[in-house]
Amino acid sequence: MTETRLRFPPSPTGYLHIGGARTALYNWLYAKKTGGKLILRIEDTDTERSTDESIQGILEGLQWLGITYDEGPYFQTDFTAEHVAAAQRLLAEGQAYKCFCTKERLDAKREAALAAKQNLGYDRTCRNLTPEQVAEKEAAGLPFIIRFKVPDREGMLGYDDKVLGRIECNYKEVDDFVILRSNGTALYLLCNVVDDIRDRISHIIRGQDHMTNTTRQVLLYEALKAPLPVFAHIPLTLDTKKSKISKRSHGEIVAVHFYRDHGFIPWAFNNFLVLLGWSPGTDQEIFSKEELIKAFTLERINKSSSIFNFRRDDPKFFTDPKAISINEQYLRSMDIAELAPMVQKELEAEGLWDEAYTGDRQDWFLRTLGLIRDRFHTLKDFTSLGRAYFADDFGIDDKPLQKNVLKYEELKSWLPTLANRYEQLESFDLAETERVPRELAEELDIKPGILINAMRTLVTGQLAGPSMFDILVLLGKEKVVQRLRRVDRLFAAASR
């Protein structure tokens, strides 16, 4: 068996979005699974819209996701001569023809057809021009484009799709499409095929929005006498209103970098993406890289499109809840040693990183992550909700402040008392830190919860968190005592 060769050919007209990322992922998975190669090819022939910034964005997006490629990035514009040569060859062989119809006339016609709800294909005006007529128009200096001459055959043309099965279409339904612009440069349909032939691409995995392109490209493969690759058209990802996801209409929320910037774990996001249109046929949803490569097959890709269920402006679910859920599962079950460098980046970005966390205090750092990660959704939570573990200047949430502190005026004396007793402790351990507030509560004849919840508020700033005594021991006597004594300030600030 010959080597499988796949490609991911983004056009650099914007950032990498989740649809493109999923396509890249599927190609990558299949290449890995079959021991083949993945080629990255930047399709930058649309010079009007291509930007270097987009190229950078796409490269960074792929890198963040961990989607690696074996060849490239190649740039389509580096092969312009080849594309043009192919068009000339088709022209010379009578498989293509010069068309002198002006863009303006065609545009007007198309618009009229659209308005009249009529068929909007090319009418083949120039297909049967005699050589004399062509020569005459050329002599007159009329600009022309080159169109592919769709064979005049009865019957159907088609291909076997790995996802959808046999796809067929009548020859008569296919327009004589343009392969070369009037400025002499080639168009997508042609460039893409010429490049795929040169790159010896064996499998093309792309979105279902390319299906009509494939039908026409099948003709091109035949005309260029090249073997047809295997096609797999994967379902599209739609928004909640069932329209195609695009950079233009959805913005950041569909950009890969949005997920990087919102504290997603790269592999967790891949894990979410792969499930949008593919399933293993078992109940397994969480996959390691190796597991996924092993489990992935083209045959199990879904036929129907899926909805990316993001909700704008929802405070709890800023994107698809399933994506968040999968991220959480990774967050709390992954190897802490693997998680640590990711949290390190977050801390560094907030100026909260301490070199000792990889030195003397590494053990403390890892234990802290292990304790607090259960409640977090993204990596961002370590520096927001979890700020109190890494800094002394953390904010106190209003809710616990009202509910657990300001409600009891007496805490102004209770907490300092508690702080004093803690200060006296020889051994600041789990048993002792729990005994002290419980005894104090009994003396004061109040529920221990009052002291404990107030402590939580003062020590972490949060309403919720891990077991209080775990936290106290983790933070250490000094910090705890210091924070408990701040209670005065809270009342003072509240009364202002």
Added chain:
RNA sequence: GUCCCCAUCGUCUAGUCAGGUCCAGGACACCGGCCUUUCACGCCGGCAACACCGGUUCAAAUCCGGUUGGGGACGCCA
């Protein structure tokens, strides 16, 4: 308008090719309970779907036909 594709809980999906084991399974979300000083996690339970109409068959989510609905494409974009 023409062509192509698709159709199972709110969402992601299993089951469809090889009809019976499916009054349809899992996950997310939601609701309730347990646990807990808090909130989560965890555990237990609940809500919730075969688009519709015909046909084939002893038997249809599954096969066939139609209808409806949804999507995609129809560029000198990619």
